[in-house]
Amino acid sequence: MSERVFDWRKRRSWLARIRHYAGDILTPELKAHISRERPDCWSDDLSWLPDWECVVSEFVSALTDYYSHFKGFHGCRPSSLKSYYEHGLLGQSSERLHNVFRRIFADVAQADVEEVIQQFSDRGKREQGTIWLLGCDKFLISQCGHYLIQGSEYLMALAANLEPSRQGEAYRFRLRNYGVPTVLEIDIPVWYVPQSQHMDVAKMILSEWGQLVARKPLYLNGIPPCYVLRRDIPPECLVGHHHPEMIRDPHNGYRAYVNNFLTCDGCQTSTSG
Numbered sequence: 124m125s126e127r128v129f130d131w132r133k134r135r136s137w138l139a140r141i142r143h144y145a146g147d148i149l150t151p152e153l154k155a156h157i158s159r160e161r162p163d164c165w166s167d168d169l170s171w172l173p174d175w176e177c178v179v180s181e182f183v184s185a186l187t188d189y190y191s192h193f194k195g196f197h198g199c200r201p202s203s204l205k206s207y208y209e210h211g212l213l214g215q216s217s218e219r220l221h222n223v224f225r226r227i228f229a230d231v232a233q234a235d236v237e238e239v240i241q242q243f244s245d246r247g248k249r250e251q252g253t254i255w256l257l258g259c260d261k262f263l264i265s266q267c268g269h270y271l272i273q274g275s276e277y278l279m280a281l282a283a284n285l286e287p288s289r290q291g292e293a294y295r296f297r298l299r300n301y302g303v304p305t306v307l308e309i310d311i312p313v314w315y316v317p318q319s320q321h322m323d324v325a326k327m328i329l330s331e332w333g334q335l336v337a338r339k340p341l342y343l344n345g346i347p348p349c350y351v352l353r354r355d356i357p358p359e360c361l362v363g364h365h366h367p368e369m370i371r372d373p374h375n376g377y378r379a380y381v382n383n384f385l386t387c388d389g390c391q392t393s394t395s396g
């Protein structure tokens with residue numbers, strides 16, 4: 124099967140391609156009905172679509188047969204990217220993050236550090252092996268910039284809980300001294316993504332298609348799909364990375380954070396870095 128990458132940022136392209144894989148599902152009759160009735164074509168309530176359960180189920184199969192990959196972006200602040208190009212992107216490991224936490228806060232009383240690690244053991248188990256990605260790099264940088272500015276959310280939570288009454292905030296900001304703010308661009312094989320998320324993407328596409336046919340935009344704020352994987356991603360899926368110069372900082376009123384680290388040890392390895 125040839126590679127076809129679904130890229131949420133290229134709305135015009137994926138809207139145009141619908142007819143190549145779902146022309147017999149979104150029929151001219153269905154189109155005429157929506158054009159005539161002009162319903163509100165929500166993505167979380169598809170009752171605007173006649174026989175919607177059947178249509179969505181057929182559409183999701185056609186979508187995932189047609190596309191081989193979903194393009195996703197992962198925000199992080201790694202100290203080195205070489206290992207990503209050699210070994211890929213590894214799912215969250217609380218053990219690895221606990222060791223980073225111990226290293227960064229080596230000057231803090233060890234008992235306090237270990238107590239926080241202990242408090243987070245359940246969350247660590249729950250999130251073990253998980254990787255979070257978003258379908259749009261611009262959205263990641265403008266709305267979720269803390270992943271680039273401070274790194275892993277788990278690490279941020281550990282830092283914030285270290286003596287929260289006095290130093291939590293300062294400790295969280297300390298994470299800004301390590302690593303390079305980075306956006307990783309990943310072409311995720313469709314079968315890595317859980318079926319419930321296939322369904323979410325299908326509903327988002329159908330909603331956009333419906334709004335166009337009904338000539339009734341709902342202005343849904345351009346929130347991209349979120350891909351939550353429970354597995355490692357091999358290096359061949361990493362198709363690029365970059366280090367944005369300006370990032371909006373959600374932990375500082377979404378003010379501009381200027382990133383002075385614009386290269387890394389992986390920039391030579393990357394084709395687009």
Ligand SMILES: [Zn+2]
Nearest residue numbers: 386387389390
């Ligand atoms: Zn780089």
